[in-house]
Amino acid sequence: MSKFYLTTPLYYVNANPHIGHAYTNIIADSMARYKRAKNKEAFFLTGTDEHGEKIKQAAVANNCEAKAFVNKGAENFKKLWTKLDISYDSFIRTTDDCHIKVVSEVISTLKEKGDIYKDKYKAFYCVPCESFWTGPQVKEADGCPECKRKVEEIEEENYFFKLSKYEQWLKDFLKANPSFVMPKIRYNEVLGFLNNNSLEDLCISRPKKRVSWGIDFPLDDNYVVYVWFDALINYISGVGYSLNNDNFKKLWPADIHFIGKDILRHHTIFWPIMLKALDIEPPKRVFAHGWWKKDEKKISKSRGNIVNPLELIKNLSLSLAGNEDAAVNGFRYFLLREVPVGLDGSFSWDALVNRINSDLANDLGNLVFRTLNMVEKYLGSEVSSQTTPPKEFEGCLDNLANNYTTHMDGVEFSLALEEVFAFIRVINKYIEDTKPWVLWKEKKIKEIGEFLYQLCEGIRIVALYLYPIMPKASESIYRQLGVENKSFSLAESSWGKVLSFLINKEAPLFPRIDVD
């Protein structure tokens, strides 16, 4: 069984989880579930980033110790992941002892190799923002780019990592591996950046007098490790680098790092170079997704248009007759169906409701409901047959099997879902064309039995394909078809894997949401 190691960024516990965090983890979760369905041993790592002065400040503002604050922050994320059915295999925190140990080791190793040196650092510093800016940034903004206030030029000593030394290597590596960064537009962006700029060495320490909450810099008591340098290392520390070599050997290199497009550079420039310097193979792929906007604007704290996923699920549940599974699945479906993963999306309540109503309630939910209803009404509750698929299904089933895996492997969830829903429409149309109510009047029970078997088997296959994106909905369909002991493995996706169904109808999968 081959492995598939996938990661999300570590989320900064400074603020509450928002739709962007939920999006990344839903992408990663669907991919992990898909790979498992393909019989791969998936290892899905997520976690939280818990160091930095901003966190210290937030802790002080909340009247608690930093450690207590980050504990609470990590819990917040875990709670959300549980709610959203995120099947992560491990949750790493940058305050974990083993992670800290690995970070120190990495820095010591790099120092020994001569890739870390101490030097003076000159920059413009904004005291209220506690942020550093370069000369050109300050010049363009005429002050602090964040708050517009006056900045002061300061100079301090820090430790630097020799990014520049590996610049040529990185360029060569990227040119030789055009699918390392996906989608293409982001690959071009990185290459363009490298072609137009030369890399400067990365400042990887922060003096304790300025930043007190961090991992102690192993070479010097007066410093802590720069948070990004610390955080990136999680991808190897989380699978046992230098602590559990067997596990590390088995899982590394990561098959895919899912990230948001805002942190592209850290993952496509800093990270591969850090690994190169450590003589570790680079990850196979970095996939950057887009942003969700609301009312055409970037969602951000300062604009006050944050979408809180937990609140959203709560409200959505209320609109769905209290069915929380439907809310979670509807949300997951919307995020993956509405927009291709690499592009920006536009989030709105109306768009969400529209998707749920037309795709999930009308097409899918109603199909399941009407089918099971017919089984109950016409046949009692049992369907058993060995009927081949109708000719209307045949081409579709083949296309679906091929295109679904192609799209899922290419992280094209929206296209994969389109394929599944095209088949759902075919099934609905097949009902219309076959007119079972006429067969019933004519007392053609045998035909009805075969026909309903075809519907149930078709729906079972639909549920199997939808499982990575909407696990609870698919489980419900299996339950209602009486095949809950069956797995969602793609090996079960061929026609006739199930020969009889024992129907146990529940409330509609997705109630229609009233729109005023």
Add this chain to the structure above:
RNA sequence: CGCGGGGUAGAGCAGUCCGGUAGCUCGCAAGGCUCAUAACCUUGAGGUCACAAGUUCAAAUCUUGUCCCCGCAACCA
């Protein structure tokens, strides 16, 4: 001339590489059906494919020019 992406029905997108009746989802209108969640099925209205010139029997698709929109431009965790 910084680099890159894009401008196709009311909305969101596909089609552009490899020219040849302009397609999908939602919305809208009419009809059908009744197993079903006012659902489902069928049909229809709606597009000078940003603009201009060129190549060609033929251009959304190729060439050139113009206009407009959006990302990126380094430590923002």
